[in-house]
Amino acid sequence: MDQEIDEKRVYADRTGAETVLIAAEQGVVIASLSGDRVGEFGLEHRTAARDVAAAGNRRAIATAEDVLVGDDEPTDFGPAVTVGFDGEALLAAGPDGRVARLDDEWATLGTVTDPRAIDGGMVAADSGVHQVVDDGLRNVGLGDVRDVHGRGMPLAATGNGLYRLGNGWMDDAEGAFDAVSVAADDRAHAAGDDGLFERERVGSWHPVDVPTDARLADVAHTDAATVAVTETGTLLADAGDGWRTQELGVTGVAGVAVQA
Template identity: 50%
Template sequence: MSSIEEKRVYAEKSGEATLRLASDVGVVRVSVSADSIGEFGIEHRCTARDLSYCGGLAVATDEDVLLDGEPTGFGPAVAVGGSEVPIAAGPEGRVARYASGEWEELGRLDGVRAADGDLLAAADGVYRAGDGLAHVGLEGAADVSVPGVPLVATADGLYRLGNGWMREAEGGFERVAADRDSPPGELARACALGGGALYVYDGEWRERDVPEPLAAATIGEAIYGATADGTLYVDAGDGWRSQALGVPGVGAMLVG
């Protein structure tokens, strides 16, 4: 049986994007070109819980927060976000910002589930990280996306920030992500997972058929999804293509 360490090439190099997935065996890097899935391998071996681009690639792991592969001394983390520098949350509720090589404590917040930019999704709602932590609304937040217009996945709906939090769709949602190239104040493309279904936004939210339930999804030039047991799906407009990556415990993904 082939090992994940073996590099496999299926696509031309031109126009490549890079996907990164957080999994139980580490950060998996995958090259994609349109809907062609190229070489892939483990970039960092760890138990990865979350990923963020914030002045580098930040990874929340069971041992530490890694920044471009290097430990930062935060300790175990369940979520990482931030813009220019990482903002991380630990399993015991500690939230801190990394700057100038040191972690600055921002406060304590129980039940953090995800982070993006300066927003954190927690059991009792959405919080903004500034000089401290400020509750900015909602309850039962499971995920948050900042590019373009902030979006939040919650237990009772999908919300967009406008004149307050406006509900975009009803039902329980677990994941949400917008195209990282979205202009400020505009929502160009986004995707969300809820109740085993995938929803895609391109002016309005529509449910999309998926071959099997996804554990993570993101969007850019194509729609990308992954199952918990490591099957990657890509749809650039001509239907789904897939590749088994052979990694368990996929829980988050990024494209860049």
């Protein structure tokens, strides 16, 4: 009993909790994370979620029926496969490749082939990385792009490597990658066929041991921790003292986002 009380006190003494959103086939899990400790978590938005995104106090969910915002509020986008924020603007892409931005209503920006992810005004697709330019899209290269970090120095996770955008796309790491994330303090992680990788410096990545053999679906960062989630519903968090894990009780995980 004393040990349980001590654990709770340690949790309470950590810095303020942050909200982590996990998209799964049962809905969206909303978890409170303080450092690397998972507090309360539960299933909300009880519809199969294909993707989830957050910016400030805003969140968006891509489902097979629509893009939902706030408390399950429909936006009349139609079926969506991915969502993301470009500053304050919400972007979404549908299974037909249509990419649109939500102003007072959805405005179509263009089409891509097989969209997979959106971040910071960039769309990852089988047809490459597409950048939002004014009221349209511009293909800026690559192919089989599975994820993109579109802010600061852009990074793209593809089926044959990680690439950074400078004077054109430059090789950053070899291998097949599904997800990439960069924190505000420049921490960077990527996940793929060979597990989780951490960036030491530009162009140099090293593997990270994680306490799971399951495939990682996505990776993200809170202010204090690196957060990863497996396709089978295990949340992992590391605030510098090793990984903690939490089974979420969901399956078919597609993505993770951190809400400030």
